[in-house]
Amino acid sequence: MKNTNAKTLLEARGLTATVAGVEILKGINLTVRAGEVHAIMGPNGSGKSTLSKVLAGHPAYAVTGGKVLLDGADLFALSAEERARAGLFLGFQYPVEIPGVSNSGFLRLAYNTVQGARGKDELDPLEFDDYVREKMKLLEMDEGFLDRSVNDGFSGGEKKRNEILQMAILEPKLAILDETDSGLDIDALRIVAGGVNALLTPDNACVLVTHYQRLLNYITPDYVHVMESGRIIKTGGRELALELETRGYDWVVEETRNATEVSA
């Protein structure tokens, strides 16, 4: 098991949240320490994506209760952009396309905003070019990619690689990757997973939100959580993911229901 003395990067206690007045998160408890990889799995509609968006500060979701600390600081006191600067990163399930804005310009803007907030020197276009090309090798991206508009006309795989490239550039403390594996063929998955693995250090942590166990063959989680109806109903090691793959989710839901009835 992991080092339980490592620094806690994310601490969620009793987190509840609604969208359009409907409660989606019904009391999330989650602790992520430095050096850990967590996988959050669960059937569609269980609240996985909502959790990642709430943590990143999406304006459509209202936090109605509970507390979340990011590296010891009150997460909900920070705006979305402040969370990014404080070291939180969300890899989007559906990255948006921004025609007319070059990828290199956008990446540099994001780098200078986030790294600048951490006291690093801002990079001019030439310096940034060297920096970003080094990071691009990690994700086997070709150079023409920098001149294209942000995600505009990118294939699914290119968009996801671009997300991980942004993670590489911004060097977050805590990366939440929302369905980064969905829609990827096996080659793209291998590249994306390889990129994530190369970015993991004892000082940062990663939360993989995924519907499929396949990703976990390439990125090994320390903890696997099962979400259902807005709660984490089971937590285990990597073997839990394999069990979910063969047995599906129903048995976990059943097990939880029985346990609740027994205690009631």
Place this chain on the structure above:
Amino acid sequence: MTTVVDTPQWLATLRADGHALPQSPLAWLNERRAQALERANALSVPTTRDEEWRFTDLAPLRQFSLQRPPAARTITEADIALFNLPEAGARMVFVDGQFAPSLSHGVGALIGTSGGTSTGTSVSTLTDGLKSHGALLQQHLGVHAGFEQQVFPALNTAWLHGNNGALVVLGRNAVLEQPLHVLFVATQANIALCPRVLVVAESGAQGKLIEDYVSLTNGAYLANAVCEVSIAGNAEVHHVRLQRESLAATHIATTAVSLAKDARYRSQSVALGARLSRVNLDIRQAGEGADVELDGLALIGGEQVADTHSSVDHAFAHGRCRQMHKTIVGGAAHAVFNGKVLVREGAQLTNSAQQSRNLLVSPRARVDTKPQLEIFADDVKCAHGATVGQLDAEHLFYLKSRGLPEQQARNLLTYAFGAEVIQRIPVKSLVNRLQQTVLARVDAK
């Protein structure tokens, strides 16, 4: 019953100036001017009761006392350095309605190859053009931009004296790689200007024109511009129209384009300036297989009004037109678009698509957009669509999740909305300049 409408001072002045012009040695020109003046005298200024001017009120023009520019002010290269396009193969500069030779270059010269035609390839003032290309001008000048029903082109034509206009002739099969820059500079308030451009592309010719209206004054003035473009068989003209007049100015423009068989016309029209601007864009297909691409962008704020009325007349078969008109409207500004597409009876297999996309960046901003399709052929493909909206919340969140502050995220997305049009401009330095302008303008809103 007759309604007595008193004539605004500016109109009386323009009419009187038309009368006062010295006669030209060319009888046809005198005759054409006289006809135009007669129409200018007969026609009244449109009001918001005219369907074509419903949203664009010219009444505020009444408060200005507009004169013909007393004398062209002397300006230097440094004054217009900001508007310089290094890529331009030739530049004609007009200051307050007068040709400024010292600020121009490449004028009159034969440029490119002329492919054995008698007319050659040249850029000149209309004054010189009347001497060197008399027959050609008789054939085109004031012919494409009709003045029977519209007071503004009538006034402009009545005012034609040659030194206020540019002539571009692209000889047969001539291919001009470098764009031609025609720059109209206004330096004084309370003046009325009638800039004029004629482009004649002979068969197989290809060239790029940047028609550019700028200002060195913050004052109110009137620019009443007319641009005629005649494109012969299989020729191609790429026309960029840039309106960055004073924010107090009134800019009224008529652009009339005629395309012969298999001719191609590409255009980007960008409106940034003027208190009130109105562009009438008339595209007429005069042969089969003409191919047209029209991009428009208006970026306005404050109390600005930007109105584009376009008309695409498919009169022959196999015509194609792709039109994209975008507006970014802030403050209490008002953007108007009316896009008429006419497919005449014989114009089978026409493919015409029109899009109107509008971004409102303030609660008081307003857009009126109207497609107007009239189709009389039965085997055609015609599409149109219009959207009016605000910045997408998902897009904003994406940028903010990368650390960008709210305002910067908004600016970037607003810019991106207009970038589609700007990036089609075939002059790199101008694209860069406009990107900066748009980002800065968005910032200021």
